[in-house]
Amino acid sequence: MSTGEKKRVINRVKAMYPLRAKVDESYLRSQEAIKAGKPTVWAMLNFCYGDPILKAMDIEVVYPENYGAALAAAGVARGYLDRADAEGFPTHLCGYSRANFGYAARLMELGGEPPPEAPMGGMPKPLFLLSSVAVCDARYKWFQALGRYLDVPVWTLEAPLPGIREFQLEGCYEEMVKLSVSHLRDFVTFVEKAVGRKMDWDRLDEIVNLMMEINRVSHEVNELRKAKPCPMHSRDFWSAMPPALFLLGDLKESLQLYKNLYDEVAERVENGISAIPEEKYRLVFAELPPWHSLDLFDRLAERGWNFVIESFGYHPPPPVDLSHVKDPLERIARYSLQRMVANYRDALQKNVVAGADVYIYLKYVSEWKCDGAFLHPLVSCRSASTHLPHLANILMERLKVPSLIVEGDIVDLRLFNPQDALQRTEPFEEAMEHYRRVRRELGFDW
């Protein structure tokens, strides 16, 4: 649903474009590779766990989660959703999964040939499925349920997630590492059997280092966004993130592109260049953006709303020096665990026991100096929504920062109504003004 006007207001970072382009490029390249008979795997976004291994084994990866979004954006999701419904999948399940069930059912009735109506050539029949227990139940139950259509095995990646207090118990972290490492070792054996090739450990070693370096740079870019005015808008982050998040294409090339991004953003900071004409308010966005009506952010930019930080789940883990760790699998494990545990100690110190995904937003808001939070609960995606009411409460309690909540969905795009958001901008600005005064009175520095 468009907000009507189409005027572009956000001052996009030029170095973002080649990173964004990499999505389509690598997509086309993998399409060719697949046609050339290269093995393909369907994977869940697995937060650095499995991707480097698949990359080292030279396997093409497609992400049904993203494809679900693509189906929705192309407006062809409905047919697949109805098919999933007809297959007997309850209608309250994750919208992406339901779209994927409908797709898989079509794929197999066409003898494994991608359906003609599928956008971007569709997803080919996979060699195996790589799911992950991280983030939500759907992300492994979904692939297990695909067994109804695809006669290929599922590898379910473990992702330990202890409580913030319990994490402090002696040995907890090392046990998490132990689980992850031996688990990844088994996974490598599994992949070797599947493709009938041995792992090139040196290559893996190099890929892991590049992965960490890419993420480090992208982390530094976000640090730069603490500047006032903020030089880079959330839209640029979302456009630029895929190469780091999915290890797309050539990693050396990606690394260079992120460095270029860093340089341009750094230069903007130097010259006090803002991402929007006049930064009146700095906002944080959680979690998944309304992909189909992103021009809403232009309308908000006209009112001086600058989105300076966002979507914890898409952000790189904080950098950590693992040069002393020789085993690449252990480096993968420790690095992936970073995403959650890096903040556990701080979270406990600040007595935020509701999980890293809540604590991180307190950090974002206080370090990126946000005036407000834009929260976007998704009706059919519980993992991106459940913590938001608590998040709104704790941001107000601890930091006196108000939240604007506008509901949406991941596939039923009509559920998100930009008008609702725009209707509420006026009163929300009054609220942000009010709490600015309150924060000053309480001695906060923004």
Place this chain on the structure above:
Amino acid sequence: MAAKGLSRAKEVCSQRPAVAKGATARGKKVIGYPCVYVPLELLAALDIVPYRLYGEMREPVTEADRVLPASFCPIMRSCLDCALKGRHDFLDGVITIHSSDPQEKTARIWQSYTTLPYFHFVDMPGTTRPEAVDYFASQLKGLVTTLESLSGKKLSADNITKAINAYNHQRSLVQSLFQLTRPSPPLLTGTEIVQVIKAVMSLPVDEGNQLLTEVIEEAKARKQKSEAQRARLLLWGSTTDDAEVMAVLESNANVVFLEDCGGYRPYRGKVSTAGDALTALARHYLTEITCARTFIQNVAAPTKKDYHKDLHARYGYLKSVITDWKVDGVVLLLVRYCDPFAFEVPAVKDYFASLGVPATYIEYDYTEGSLAPMRTRVEAFLETIG
């Protein structure tokens, strides 16, 4: 003269908090747990009374509205609502476990909005691989650490073995309880079983075992009612914590097997007393409890998976239930937003179809309002199989 057997079970269900408060009054520590994956053996070994926490179907959710969205497991939502309303304030603490997202997410909110002296969250792996069992065992070790400091007692080889034996006895008692539903007509109704299990989960292990023994005696003594043959149903779902729901299912049939956490599921198998106790417990809970949350699959070859072999690996244990309990039909009963089980629905239906047993899926939203439509669906289902 205190009530015994089934009437005692009814009594306990109707005044669960009072019963638990009784234990605290006797100077015992009482710990609440919302999910059957919490190894109660560890509590019993340290002389702590476990107390199962449920939602309250008749109670409108108000407090939880402020901390959880509407589209969320209504059972955990209601369970948290009760907690926020102070219903569990008499407890010495709560143990939650990462058995599903709703459990994990609710735990974090729970911990953030209540001030119980003790709160522990146990992480759980998703698979049953060896390294996963080891990790789960290490998590249980962490639980023991905090429980020991709470109770001021130490976990010894002796008291953990005693506890494991006591709970293994409870398992075998529940298993024999379900033998009583095999004759036709059954000696116990599903409605009675829901109450018995709910009562057992609200009592210290020995009292629970005592109650089960009484109920078994009482039911065995029953005269075979030669009533008109009613359809024999298998209930498959997450959990049933309300006798009225079962009464609706049984208005024109008998639920002779409850494959859910309010029935047989938590009591399948036995914990091995050989080797390290924590590893034994970890392995048992991870592999014996057949909740949809645990990832199981059968892989034929590195890149091949046979759907029917896979179904058998996931649901094979139901085959003998269908034959031994002479099941005429299966009701798949889930609350809305129960993702782990909802993803299973088409597959488990396929499995029952392969056994030639009709199955129907009923979804409700954990409100009284959903009972009337539920009844219509069950009756219509019975008409299709009758």
Place this chain on the structure above:
Amino acid sequence: MVCYMGIDIGSAYSKGVLLCGGELVASCVRLSGIDHHATAAAIREQLLASLDVNEPQTVLVVATGVGAGNVGFASNKMSDIVCTARGINRLFPEARTAIDIGAQSTRAIKLDSRGMVTDFAVSEKCAAGSGRFIEVIANVLRIDLEEFGSLSLKSKNPVTFSTGCAVFGESEAITRVVEGVAKEDIAAGVNLALGAKIASLAKRIRLQPPCAVCGGGALNRGLIAAVESELGIRLLLPAEPRTVTALGAAIQAVPKPA
């Protein structure tokens, strides 16, 4: 002289208010219907009719509500949340919280002494908690909305509604009816269920008394009583709760002193 008009095109009803010389000279309410342009024009007619035709008038109009876009003759559009805050502030300067119970959604708004919004929350789309719930059940009970509130106050033992959703609630109500539960007890149960939802919305923004209530739902005395008992405070009730937002819009039409 200059007059100021506020027009609030809501999802179910549209309201208008006319201020002249700081005095409220006219107000009206009518169904929004399906042609918002026509509705807006009709409201304008009705309000202007109260003015002396011989006296030349300038009328500044501010539109608000979901249909604000269809008030072509408005000089300005304003957010209904802001207008509600201003309207309440005009009627009850001491009020620090306002609860607006509309047909489709309920809003809890915190405001300061100048009527500026300091925080607000809107009821979740799915959690219902809107006046629509009442309408639906009133329809089941075959009673009109006016009756609903007074009837519910007669209840000795209200039924418990385990859901706030209008549609689920409807089947629950029918079930109760079938069981032979008295009308007033069902009505009271509905008010309690909705009252609890509204109260928790207000708590979400840490309600600060004094608290005023407006919107169509405020006409339901049983509902107000339910909210009051849930929150444990008395609520300030305007004489004409439905036109408060329109009043706020009219106030917004007054040019700010430079």
Place this chain on the structure above:
Amino acid sequence: MAEGVHLGDLFFAGIDIGSTMTKAVIINAEGNIAAAIKGPTGAEHRHLANDVMLKALDGAGLKLEDVACIIATGYGRFNVPFADEHITELSCHAKGVCHLFPGARTVVDIGGQDAKCLKVREGRLIDFAMNDKCAAGTGRFLELTAQSLGIKVEDLAALSEKATSPVEISNMCTIFAQQEVVMHLSQGKRIEDIIAGLHRALAERVAALARRLGVEPEVVLTGGVAKNAGMVLAMGQSLDCELLVPEEPLLTGALGAALLARERTIRLLAEGKPLERKPRRLEKATFYS
């Protein structure tokens, strides 16, 4: 009266208490309709059951004693004190529809509280699917929305016929759909297109339900909305097949109940069992006295 009972003299009744309408049908031994009545279901079910039954009897020129067996169905079936048996509306619809359309294989019934899709064979229900409780897929979806627009349900069909480009309506939830409708209106969309959009949304929701069972011709559409030509059109498009609609789409449930009452009696007679009928009184009991 078991002695010398002649099936030919007997009559049979079915009464169907739905969430919005109550219907009664009386048939004779040949299964021909002697009387058919419908009236709105109010709060006072029992009161209404009596009224409708009385009207039906008057219509057939019969006395209660003349009716050998009464079967109650529908949402309020347990609230008909004078019924000999209670059977779900699903089986009764199956029976009634197959009586009218012997070739029927699939029945789509869009009622007030729920939408059902039935698979039927020779008058027997063999499988079914009902919508999960969200009313987005029920007749209430249209009713409530029409109500909130101040439009009569009867006028929906005529309006939707004038549609040129139906709007997309999210079919998540009735309440939410109404917000969406208002939004479309405020954006100046034509009411005709919005109504057509509503029909399509409902049709798609119900069609998905029907596909769970697999749609086999002949397909019969029953329930209140079957009177709405716009809805019949949309439903036909979504299922992409010909739809048969009974003259009285509201009565199939009651008719089925009456037919089952007839079968029950025939069975009893065949088994030589007495037609023990509980003494019936149409007491004018109401809930609110």
